[in-house]
Amino acid sequence: MSLIENVSRRRFLGGALATGVFVLGARVVSRHFWTDSAQAAGVFQPDLFLSIADDGTVTVVAARSEMGCGSRTALPLVVADELDADWSKVKLDQAVGDPKYGDQDTDGSHSVRSFFDQMRQIGATGRVMLITAAAAQWSVSAKDCTTEPHFVVHRASGRKLGYGELASAAAKLPVPKKEEVALKPRSEWRYIGKEGNALFDLPDIVTGKAIFGMDATMPGMVYASVEHPPVLGQKIKSYDDKAALKVAGVTKTVAIETFKPPHAFQPLGGVAVIADNTWAALQGRKALKIDWDSSPHSVYNSAEYRKTLEATSRQPGKVARNVGDVDAAFAKGGKIVEAEYYTPHLAHASMEPPVAVVDYRDGKVLVWAPTQNPQAVQETLASVLGIKKEDVNCHVTLLGGGFGRKSKPDQVAEAAVLSKQLGKPVKVVWTREDDIRCDYFHSVAAMYMKAAIGADGKPTAWLQRTVYPPINSTFDPAAKYADDEMGLGWNNLPFDIPNHRAENGPADFHVRIGWLRSVANVYHAFAIHCFADELAKAANKDPVQYLLDLIGPARIIDLEQKGDEAEEAKTYPLDTARLRHVVGIAAEKSGWGKRPMGKGRGLGIAAHRSFLTYVATVVEVEVDNKGQVHIPNVWTAVDAGTVVAPDNVRNQFEGAASFGASLALFGEITATNGVIDQNNFHNYPIARMNRAPRHTEVHIVESEAPPAGVGEPGLPPVAPALCNAIFAATGKRVRELPLSKTRL
Amino acid sequence: MIRFKVNGKDRSFDGDPEMPLLWYLRDVAGLTGTKYGCGMSLCGACTVHQNGEAIRSCTTAMKEVSGAEITTIEGIAPLHPVQKAWMEIKVPQCGYCQTGQIMQAIALLKENKKPSDEDIDTAMSGNLCRCGTYQRIRAAIHQAAKETA
Numbered sequence: 001m002s003l004i005e006n007v008s009r010r011r012f013l014g015g016a017l018a019t020g021v022f023v024l025g026a027r028v029v030s031r032h033f034w035t036d037s038a039q040a041a042g043v044f045q046p047d048l049f050l051s052i053a054d055d056g057t058v059t060v061v062a063a064r065s066e067m068g069c070g071s072r073t074a075l076p077l078v079v080a081d082e083l084d085a086d087w088s089k090v091k092l093d094q095a096v097g098d099p100k101y102g103d104q105d106t107d108g109s110h111s112v113r114s115f116f117d118q119m120r121q122i123g124a125t126g127r128v129m130l131i132t133a134a135a136a137q138w139s140v141s142a143k144d145c146t147t148e149p150h151f152v153v154h155r156a157s158g159r160k161l162g163y164g165e166l167a168s169a170a171a172k173l174p175v176p177k178k179e180e181v182a183l184k185p186r187s188e189w190r191y192i193g194k195e196g197n198a199l200f201d202l203p204d205i206v207t208g209k210a211i212f213g214m215d216a217t218m219p220g221m222v223y224a225s226v227e228h229p230p231v232l233g234q235k236i237k238s239y240d241d242k243a244a245l246k247v248a249g250v251t252k253t254v255a256i257e258t259f260k261p262p263h264a265f266q267p268l269g270g271v272a273v274i275a276d277n278t279w280a281a282l283q284g285r286k287a288l289k290i291d292w293d294s295s296p297h298s299v300y301n302s303a304e305y306r307k308t309l310e311a312t313s314r315q316p317g318k319v320a321r322n323v324g325d326v327d328a329a330f331a332k333g334g335k336i337v338e339a340e341y342y343t344p345h346l347a348h349a350s351m352e353p354p355v356a357v358v359d360y361r362d363g364k365v366l367v368w369a370p371t372q373n374p375q376a377v378q379e380t381l382a383s384v385l386g387i388k389k390e391d392v393n394c395h396v397t398l399l400g401g402g403f404g405r406k407s408k409p410d411q412v413a414e415a416a417v418l419s420k421q422l423g424k425p426v427k428v429v430w431t432r433e434d435d436i437r438c439d440y441f442h443s444v445a446a447m448y449m450k451a452a453i454g455a456d457g458k459p460t461a462w463l464q465r466t467v468y469p470p471i472n473s474t475f476d477p478a479a480k481y482a483d484d485e486m487g488l489g490w491n492n493l494p495f496d497i498p499n500h501r502a503e504n505g506p507a508d509f510h511v512r513i514g515w516l517r518s519v520a521n522v523y524h525a526f527a528i529h530c531f532a533d534e535l536a537k538a539a540n541k542d543p544v545q546y547l548l549d550l551i552g553p554a555r556i557i558d559l560e561q562k563g564d565e566a567e568e569a570k571t572y573p574l575d576t577a578r579l580r581h582v583v584g585i586a587a588e589k590s591g592w593g594k595r596p597m598g599k600g601r602g603l604g605i606a607a608h609r610s611f612l613t614y615v616a617t618v619v620e621v622e623v624d625n626k627g628q629v630h631i632p633n634v635w636t637a638v639d640a641g642t643v644v645a646p647d648n649v650r651n652q653f654e655g656a657a658s659f660g661a662s663l664a665l666f667g668e669i670t671a672t673n674g675v676i677d678q679n680n681f682h683n684y685p686i687a688r689m690n691r692a693p694r695h696t697e698v699h700i701v702e703s704e705a706p707p708a709g710v711g712e713p714g715l716p717p718v719a720p721a722l723c724n725a726i727f728a729a730t731g732k733r734v735r736e737l738p739l740s741k742t743r744l
Numbered sequence: 745m746i747r748f749k750v751n752g753k754d755r756s757f758d759g760d761p762e763m764p765l766l767w768y769l770r771d772v773a774g775l776t777g778t779k780y781g782c783g784m785s786l787c788g789a790c791t792v793h794q795n796g797e798a799i800r801s802c803t804t805a806m807k808e809v810s811g812a813e814i815t816t817i818e819g820i821a822p823l824h825p826v827q828k829a830w831m832e833i834k835v836p837q838c839g840y841c842q843t844g845q846i847m848q849a850i851a852l853l854k855e856n857k858k859p860s861d862e863d864i865d866t867a868m869s870g871n872l873c874r875c876g877t878y879q880r881i882r883a884a885i886h887q888a889a890k891e892t893a
Contacts, residue, residue, distance in 0.1 A: 198834050205836045349874060432782045688869040
């Protein structure tokens, strides 16, 4: 729902929209920000703008961050379609952080699904007003007029007026009521769902003109590089900067206080070296001598920690979902199958490490940063600096990858603290080493699975337990259970099993834990789908047929959800028909059961719904005689409902196959005495062209269902499908990641 | 004083001769199309051309570029067939690594007018893309090869 207002004559308009003659504002009402009191007070806070200048230039505010998923392009494309604008005449104005835009946290694969309807509405409203303006000029009925890109056309006479020519007349009109604004029928969409759509920033990207956070500058800024505590929570006892200050270009060092728990998005602490270029700051850092205090987290050793997680996973945990009576069913017997799965921490390793430029001046802050969440920047800086969040003006650059890392603005807070102390703009640049050693890591996880198989091969009971340090530990050091994360592939198993229980055991954190693309879905799908394949073998069934049997007949599964999830389930019910459909497509496209498999070759499948999108993936592997795994082919079928930019969606799922190959083949972060063992791409490899899947085929299901996520849901099925393929190829089960831990 | 050329223009530098070319380009010359990714020649985001050959500017010290002709992405003009192919195939996602990928691909096509898949894999495996656009990169290089042939 949007409240749209004609704000053409308002004086507060600035930036790119100031040139607009005809300007529409809208209050984007998202459920997270909607309050009855704001509605009752009748306060109109225009937060989304569409403007048309008299030269016809259309400017649309992009309020979501762009990290490669395409939302900065997709949402304005929807506005342009309903406005019937010529896309080549559309410019984007990236919004600063401000709660008036609604939720700007570009995570959870929800940009399009949360804002699709509002974008259509504002575009369509603009179109109606332009038609009304033209009809008045021609003294004809608006009903006799239509549009073609950037023109209103009078059908009978063929007369035309350009949007630019009509802008000032439209600016004087009242905004039509929602009922008076007809949205285009799907058949008339010019951009939504069409192949031609390309990223708005594509020309700038290929010519090197695109400005990422790493490229932002401010006049008079200095460069800073921070030596962080090796172990989370360590404080500086003392430090010696004599040698550092002798490095040419280094001007100063500044100690940054270690956070007080919870760490949240506060600076880690450490010593910043200030210099007049990045290289000098890095050299100065190498010359620092720092004596660190102790930290309770220096007990963190990954090998021992794993044993603790696994021991917990063998004990009863907190029940996340219960169907029937698992214990009674196990007591009745049947063939019992048990398996344990383990996945390590992962680092995001976006190609652009964290970076920010901040200028603190008289209690007000100007920020340029590659952030997924400019409002979190406002809140964090307000809290760290003791100022009002309205006084934090956060500009969002393009992000050189995000994957969840850049929704945590700790590096922006570092730059802010330094700028306040130095009285000038500061650019904080994290090295790759900082990025990998000081990440908000994807959780390490241990999962225990047990099932009883009946005479027909189907499970009569299925128990699953997951244990991992929760993301909530970042905000509450006492948090041990992942209550808020059970919806990420754990309390919503879409299988037709009469007795099922999902549990979660407690775990302590010792590093910062955070969201990484698809979050807990990654290890949950790994355990569930590797286990499903093990059961298929135990039942002596074909894995695809067995998976379809597990999913069972086409139906809507009621997960008995509450609150926001229940609301969401009304629009996005868990529909097993859609899951079955993508399984069928992926299997068919891969030639499942027909494809000739030589020695060391095999196919594996997994299907997982996350971020409301149904995905099935078949991976083909070739294991060579040295035990090295190659991935010649991946076939993915996607039902993401209505899709705005199909080619970009394919790109997301191709990328997910590669991201999945990275984590399955190599991804592992470990700690020794609290210190992270990996620090750059030589010991934390990501898939290169010669190891990534050679060919990934993405099939998008044509659908008129509401749009669902596309940035994340491609990832969860990749690792289990890959490991199931390895079993098919070699007869060896992989129950832990990365693959390098298993001798093939 | 180190004298060299960047994108055809004469330049000189009298700072730390150990400073990597990357940081000179970005912080001193303001040519930010060349990216920092690892600082260890592991990712290729910083790829530029030295006398026409692809090098990693993050591990090339300023003293090594004395007398050299450096070309960065900003110096590729008019639009190269590789850049056109990148746009037609819509390779990028986030785009951060792509200037390095493009510089590497241009150097490859200069050496090898019609690279096979294997040639491309060998030449491009030093360039990481966390978004995972490799399949499109390979396709774009084949397409650019056709156009330059």
